[in-house]
Amino acid sequence: MIVFDGVTKKYPDGTVAVHDLTLEAPTGKITVLVGPSGCGKTTSLRMVNRMIEPSSGTISLDGKDTGRMKASELRRGIGYVIQHAGLFPNRTVLDNVETVPRLVGMGKKETRDRAMQLLEQVGLGADYAKRYPSQLSGGQQQRVGVARALAADPPVMLMDEPFSAVDPVVRDQLQDEFLRLQDDLGKTIIFVTHDIDEAIKMGDQVAVMRVGGYLAQLAEPAYLLAHPVDDFVADFVGRDRGYRGLSFQAAPRLPLASERTITLGESARDVDDDWVLVVDGDNHPLGWVEPRRIDGEVTSERLHRGGTVARASGPLRAVLDAALSSPSRRGVVVDDSGALVGTVRPHEVLTAIEEAERPVVENPDNPGAPAA
Ligand SMILES: Nc1ncnc2c1ncn2[C@@H]1O[C@H](COP(=O)(O)OP(=O)(O)OP(=O)(O)O)[C@@H](O)[C@H]1O
Numbered sequence: 001m002i003v004f005d006g007v008t009k010k011y012p013d014g015t016v017a018v019h020d021l022t023l024e025a026p027t028g029k030i031t032v033l034v035g036p037s038g039c040g041k042t043t044s045l046r047m048v049n050r051m052i053e054p055s056s057g058t059i060s061l062d063g064k065d066t067g068r069m070k071a072s073e074l075r076r077g078i079g080y081v082i083q084h085a086g087l088f089p090n091r092t093v094l095d096n097v098e099t100v101p102r103l104v105g106m107g108k109k110e111t112r113d114r115a116m117q118l119l120e121q122v123g124l125g126a127d128y129a130k131r132y133p134s135q136l137s138g139g140q141q142q143r144v145g146v147a148r149a150l151a152a153d154p155p156v157m158l159m160d161e162p163f164s165a166v167d168p169v170v171r172d173q174l175q176d177e178f179l180r181l182q183d184d185l186g187k188t189i190i191f192v193t194h195d196i197d198e199a200i201k202m203g204d205q206v207a208v209m210r211v212g213g214y215l216a217q218l219a220e221p222a223y224l225l226a227h228p229v230d231d232f233v234a235d236f237v238g239r240d241r242g243y244r245g246l247s248f249q250a251a252p253r254l255p256l257a258s259e260r261t262i263t264l265g266e267s268a269r270d271v272d273d274d275w276v277l278v279v280d281g282d283n284h285p286l287g288w289v290e291p292r293r294i295d296g297e298v299t300s301e302r303l304h305r306g307g308t309v310a311r312a313s314g315p316l317r318a319v320l321d322a323a324l325s326s327p328s329r330r331g332v333v334v335d336d337s338g339a340l341v342g343t344v345r346p347h348e349v350l351t352a353i354e355e356a357e358r359p360v361v362e363n364p365d366n367p368g369a370p371a372a
Pocket residue numbers: 011012013015016017035036037038039040041042043044194
């Protein structure tokens with residue numbers, strides 16, 4: 001666990017970048033620091049590995065005051081990932097990933113094996129090992145940056161806007177991959193971003209900061225969306241809060257209707273409905289077609305592909321979206337293998353939402369914090 005206890009940073013020119021910050025980043029969890037430009041996120045992060053020294057207050061790591069530890073020893077246990085990856089341009093990908101294990105004196109073979117395994121884990125095969133950073137895309141460079149930070153297997157990771165420099169689609173992939181990796185690794189992570197959507201997605205808990213280095217609210221993502229503590233946080237969290245909050249609510253048992261289906265190549269002529277769902281041989285939905293517009297067999301060109309598909313075990317948001325996006329207004333619900341289990345109408349999802357509990361309970365001792 002990383003604990004900030006009354007930490008203030010005042011730069012020599014008088015700027016107070018961080019003001020009396022008290023915060024716990026629990027072991028094995030991702031704590032996100034989010035807020036507008038200049039609110040002190042990077043300063044807070046860099047005080048953890050003492051790239052910046054606090055002016056007052058203490059930061060402890062598993063109960064030990066970091067101010068009393070040797071900086072080199074402290075940093076050995078902390079991986080650091082930054083925007084644009086910060087790779088050494090004149091070293092190969094493999095050399096980059098091997099940097100820290102070599103510094104800490106890990107054996108040559110062990111270092112090599114670990115580096116190769118990590119590259120694999122971040123989705124870069126052996127082919128990339130001998131390339132130079134300039135021969136990689138931005139997203140691939142970020143992956144190397146993550147692999148390099150993980151190379152010495154540090155229990156703590158500091159990540160400063162690690163996925164900000166790539167386009168939104170790649171960013172989404174990197175976030176998903178990193179979350180999968182973190183499921184296995186369980187690192188204690190402080191993650192800085194200015195993007196509230198990224199914060200909500202990545203954080204086990206989210207600390208919203210405001211300019212002047214103040215902590216405005218610390219809460220779990222669902223709580224933050226449902227109970228912003230003031231106008232600043234509400235504005236910062238942004239629009240569609242109610243809808244986005246459904247991402248954190250598992251779909252309850254829904255009244256699924258069984259759906260008549262046909263397979264590709266079959267004729268839709270006998271179907272007495274405006275829309276019919278087309279599935280493949282494994283009963284996986286492919287799209288909807290309008291029987292009256294089809295003369296003969298159903299081909300893949302005739303499929304309406306606009307509808308999304310929701311997993312029965314997934315969040316309510318996906319189920320509502322499936323119902324709203326379906327041209328037939330019947331939302332397609334599948335099991336974990338992707339096979340059709342039934343369809344649900346928008347008003348049925350809304351009824352389920354109405355009947356569901358609001359997320360998390362107020363913590364009376366500390367409004368705005370996650371329930372104890
Ligand atoms: N070395 C420095 N000397 C003086 N002021 C500084 C120094 N470094 C940062 N600051 C100021 O401290 C405040 C916080 O900066 P910091 O970089 O921590 O913010 P941030 O939230 O990470 O911003 P961004 O999202 O723009 O990176 C800003 O007002 C910044 O101008």
